[in-house]
Amino acid sequence: MWRKSIALTGLFCMTSMTSAATPPTNTLRILATSDVHGHFTGFNYFADRYEPKGLAYTAELIKAARQQADASVLIENGDLIQGSPFTDWMVTQSEQHAKLPLAQLLNYLDYDAANLGNHEFNYGLEYLAAAYHGLDAPVLSANLIAQSDYAKQQLNHRAYTIIERDMPIGDGKVALKIGLVGVLPPQIMQWDTHHLAEHVQVEAMRDAAEREIQRARAAGADLVVLVAHTGMPKHSDITSDSEQAVWELAQIEGVDAIIFGHQHELFPGTSVYDQLANVDSQKGTIFGVPAVQPGVHGEYLGVIDLTLSFDESHKTWHVESHQSTVLQVGATRDARVNQMLASAHTATLAFMKQSIGTTRAALSQQYARLQPTLAMQLIHDAQLWYIERYVEAANPVWQNLPRLSAAAPFHAALDANDGYTLIEPGAVTLGDIGDLYRYPNTLEVVKIKGAALKQWLEESARALRVGQPNDRWSWVNKEIPSYQFDTFKGLNYEIDPTQKVGQRVSTADDINDEQDYVVITNNYRASGGGDFANLDGSQIIYRAPDQLQHILIEYLKSLGEKGYSPEFEVNWKLVAGAGFEPT
Secondary structure, three states: OOOEEEEOOOOEOOOOOOOOOOOOEEEEEEEEEOOOOOOOOOEEOOOOEEOOOOHHHHHHHHHHHHOOOOEEEEEEOOOOOOOOHHHHHHHHHHHOOOOOOHHHHHHHHOOOEEEOOHHHHOOOHHHHHHHHOOOOOOEEOOOEEEOOHHHHHHOOEEOEEEEEEEEEEOOEEEEEEEEEEEEOOOOHHHHOHHHHOOOEEEOOHHHHHHHHHHHHHHOOOOEEEEEEOOOOOOOOOOOOOOOOOHHHHOOOOOOOEEEEOOOOOEEOOOOOOOOOOOEEOOOOEEOOEEEEEEOOOOOEEEEEEEEEEEEOOOOEEEEEEEEEEEEEOOOOOOHHHHHHOHHHHHHHHHHHOOEEEEEOOOEEOOOOOOOOOHHHHHHHHHHHHHHHHHOHHHOHHHHHOOEEEEEOOOOOOOOOOOOOOEEOOEEEEHHHHHHHOOOOOEEEEEEEEHHHHHHHHHHHHHHEOOOEOOEHHHHEOOOOOHHHOOEEEOOOEEEOOOOOOOOOEEEOOOOOOOOEEEEEEEHHHHOOOOOOOOOOOOOEEEEEEEEHHHHHHHHHHHOHHHOEOOOOOOOEEEOHHHOOOOO
16 A cells, blocks of 8 residues: 655644554545636526536535545636636726626635636736635745736735644544645746736746745645646657646655646546556556546546544654545536626626627538638638738738738537537627637737748648548547647648648648748747647747737627628638538
8 A cells, every 4th residue: 555654743732542553544635626717607608508517516516525524625726717708707897996706706615725827827917916816715836936026016826835734633633734836837928928028937847846845845744735737748658748747747756646737638537648657547646646637617626535644653644545536516506606606697698798790691610620611711801800900011021921810710519419609690799709719819920931831731630530431520530629720711722631640731822841921820829839830939920919809809890780791711621532512
């Protein structure tokens, strides 16, 4: 049995003790949420119905799980304050300096700490501060360092915190001190540079974690939980990754348990990490350390149970055994959460219904993983419109370069029964725009060589696979998320998934490897998100101050009463062997 000695530095207040030969055991239950992405109420604002996801549902799991252990801690692991219509509404309230409801919710659920993720920075430091204002629990990040006076004013985080629990031993209690150390991906400096440049610095996760784990131990922590908003390389045996660093973090001395996330996976219970050495995806261990990743949107609660024994003579704790699991929410919502968020929920519904333009045709993303769609065409048209209107006069050199738009479908169907964005003909609302473009990305422009453009096309083509004739859905590679399938406007091309990656894409017009091309995309992709075409931010030649959601809104407004009524352009397609034509 795995056994680990933990020095006790906490209060010893036991009045009696059972025999040292048979030390009593206690269960410490570590509970975790991660990547909730603003799903608080359990209401799907796009489908107009409640669904079993979100903290209103997770709350029921939390209450039950707490009752089944001698002691517990509840940890939030980042990407909490962005990603839903509810949080979009929160941003508008923040701009009006109104009080936000998040801290009240987290305080009611009695979180012990909240680690920062990458999406916490999407709306800037001032919004981050407003979102967490009034939170009783500490906010964590060991590798985020405030530099400017502005950042120091807005950020109120700690590298680590120590939570104390009185553990029942015999007729008395012994205090157990639990250290929590948080880290996040350094790539936030690329993804949200417009908010963070000159304000903060981000260290490598391992360097910061090693230092702060030692500091937490020196400050009296009897055990340490690493709270890491990062994952591990998937479908790969390559272990070194500056963004997905848990495999390396698990090897740091002094880590007793790991909460991780960022990748929206379930651990234990997934096979995507099976190629990595020393990872047991069934038991939920990494190098023997118990770990859990609780999926996305509050659909699951991560649980790590540590069975602890106490050595009276040495005043130390021992980890006798551990178990990691993920629990799926049920059909019951917490009534108090519903009541607490009722007014904000009503305001979000009204916010979603605001009309900002019209479309003459249905905008559907059902087949966006297989063919061009009018919905994707709208995004491309808006991106090109913005650049032509706001940038060209100040950048005359662009007039002499081929100009392309690149974008990915965020909510496209993966099979015949899957959901997708659908905007019916008529009024287009803010909710429709939020459904069509689900991230607060800003528009950026990169200048790349033709060789890099070819690489970009080929890497996007990984999202397709060899299918069966006349079975369109069999051509979708479900292992690749939709946001990793960029399509392009300004180029005519064909994708042949029967060829190996690197030889799948053929273009009607030859792409010159040494020719410069201007590509309009978003800040995530331009700064290296997704590892496409060796993009790393150095190729950026223009950063727009506007989010793409706002650009779509302004584009539709500019069309006036006629609305969006384009001709359907089919500029890319799968090989004829797929057995279907774009519709």
